[in-house]
Amino acid sequence: MGKYTVIADVGSALVKLLRENLCPDVVLNPDDIGLCSPADKGDVILGLHLYDVRESQELRATEMVDLSPGRQRFPGTYLTLSYMITAYSKADVKHRSGEDQRILGRVIQTLADNAALSADTLTPVARASGMDLRVNMLSLDVESQQRIWNVPNQAYRTSLFYRVGPVELESARTRQIQRVVDLDLTVKE
Helix, strand or coil: CCCCCHHHHHHHHHHHHHHHHHCCCCCCCHHHEEECECCECCCCCEEEEEEEEEECCCCCCCCCEEEECCEEECCCEEEEEEEEEEECCCCCHHHHHHHHHHHHHHHHHHHHHCCEECCCCCCECCCCCCCCEEEEECCCCHHHHHHHHCCCCCCCCCEEEEEEEEEEECCCCEEECCCCCCCCCCCCC
């Protein structure tokens, strides 16, 4: 893992996890859960919107990575991805709010039960190791949530906010190296 597609891969892994845990009990059709902007949600019932990508402040790579005996890759970059998760129930107006709340409750339960993803496979792990991706719910005030929502002419919908990281984005740069093959030691008295 760690190629340039890693940001999209993490989003797809979250969608897959939610589809496996919400369908068909809470959301009937797996295609109703997807990546989307709140301004362009299409016909999804549960949308995940990547609203922020930042370099991780907690983790920085500094060492070269050995690829083979004569080749090294430069250190990668560790990222933190922030998602807004919003329910867009299609129930009639009387029941829409309650349906949205049921969907969001199941999302919270699913992500709390699967709070760590394997850095290699992006599948849930029972016990996280040092480099696994952590899925943490963020506690944002309502004003911050509304700024992130930022959809003109649409009322804010209650949303969940999660942070996923550290996500490694590997460097594409490599270098050739020459290993020490000869050593001459001279001892003088």
